[in-house]
Amino acid sequence: MLIANRGEIALRIIRTCRDLGIETIAVYSDADADAAHVAAADAAVRIGPAPAGESYLRGDRIIEAALATGAEAIHPGYGFLSERAAFARAVTEAGIAFVGPRPAAIEALGDKLAARRTALAADVPVVPGTFDAARTDRANDVDAIVTAAERVGYPLLVKAAAGGGGRGMRRVAAPEGLPAALVAGAAEALAAFGDGAVYLEHEIRPARHIEVQLLGDDRGNVVALGERDCSIQRRHQKLVEETPAPGLTGEERTELHAMAVRAAMAAGLHNAATAEFLFDSDRRFWFLEVNARLQVEHGVTELVTDLDLVAEQLYIAAGESLSDAVHAAASAVAEPGRHAIEIRLAAEDPARDFAPVPGRVGRWSMPSGPGVRVDTAIRPGDRVPPDYDPMIAKVMTVGRDRRIALRRMRRALAEVVVSGIQTTLPFDRALLDDPAFAQVDGSTLSTDWVAERWDGPAARGRVADTAAVAAATAAAETGSTSSLRKDTPEERPSGWRTTGRAAAMDQWPR
């Protein structure tokens, strides 16, 4: 198995392969020559310089590496080439198995408009909007989309047809803002995806982001393995995910799963995928899109279903039908008996609008203990390169119910030790301490959470005094040689030992 990815997901896939006795081949860029995923694999092949465009996105080099090492299959992970139909096709044509959906299905779902049309035809409620690509350099298209905007209704979103991750997206509050948003959205889409086509969607807000984990085999069986609430986001990127989605009734859950399965079957999907929906304040679901790959947040589903989704992906890629374990898990998800939550620890500054802050990690210690799983590829002293995604670890906890999972997450986050780089940890801790987040029915969850409830600079300012005293004391203690301490034992203030240093060294919450 060749893993066409890096970081925690490459390591996570290698681990499953090792469980199954499958040899692994890592690929790496110059930035990752000493990375954990390279050390963990049975073999490793350099594929190019640090920039992703010259390494992890070079499908040709990855296929060459697979052929040279005799790999029988390629797992693309998430991101990078995972949803490039051309790559999946080239892999298959080279006589190598691609662990993921068929190229035609990736193509159909990667085209957001085709996915919207497919879902609509499968009787799945789709976010109101347009269904055809509009090119802003064509007068006819512009006239049509301006007319359509009245029907869609304001506020609305201009979105990139080839897009994802919020790129090319523009919010339009009133008709006079539409022309400028069309031009700006199209330009950004062209720059990001090489395709400037856009479409409109009505803005559903407030809303929760809820998605369904799907698994299908090549005999046309598709099952839902529960849903995940991913409402806590910044810049349309997820920060926290949990399963099941809090507060859904059994009927709502069953209806949602059925809609996702219908959309996936209509698209001819097999292997792992995720159907994303918005859940509005009138408790209606609206189809957004299908991601034809393993998601970052698949781990929470694994904790609740006790499945290894990567292993199931491999069985499916080998031509097997869905396993008994998958069927059993799928029939149990309507009434979940466990709850799992994940926080994505990223090298970002939550006091500066989550700006990425790459650098070298100093101290690094991750939590463990009952109900805790951590997926990471970072080791103490590792460099977080500026070339890739800033996510550095996924901390997950599981328990009988949400209350226990959250309680364990609070404990787990208090065990996290990272120095050298700023991380999203302060936000995660504040979120878990917020009684509104802990509310069981999920009614306070919203994609606007970060914008409405998070004030990073203020939160940082509140600990500055403590940080200054801690630094002063640490410097003084470092300066104190053993002889100095012997001379002046009475100078050591007793308060420090009990309230500060001891806590700092032990890392345990009180």
Place this chain on the structure above:
Amino acid sequence: MANDRSGCGHGSVAAVNGARHGRPVRVTPAGSGSGPEVMAHVVVPGQAMEPGRHIVIGEIGAPDVDGRRHVEVVVDGWRFEWMVEDEELAALRERASRDRGGVAGAGGPLEIRAIIPGRVASVAVTPGDRVELGQTLLAVEAMKMQNELRAPRSGTIARVPATAGSTVELGDVLVVIE
């Protein structure tokens, strides 16, 4: 800078001048771990801290020629980099530099340094260019984000060590304005 410094002060024999328990020290924001909201503090090492905070001591640098020590701490997940020095010495030094009339006045050369490591995406100026306050000088790209660096004051471009496409480390000089 601090991120890439490998040596650490643990076990070092040299003390921060005067920074022993009982004598006030001045703690000033330093390096990339400082936020705009953080001011200089005068504190006594070992004084009581707010209880319940989660504190991680990061890197502690060796004292510099002025006896100042660079210290990294992480409190409730927030990373701070500080310069710690004896308050009396700091006050003395301050007075001395005031008497000299200040070293880097408004007319002196100003070095624009990389505040994040990354790749120089584009360079908008060449030596000899006249730039106005707020004008874009260059863009550094890191992790899918472009960070535009703007002129903190008007002046003439003296040097542009940064080239488009090159990799820069935290603290590297990118542009010098005269």
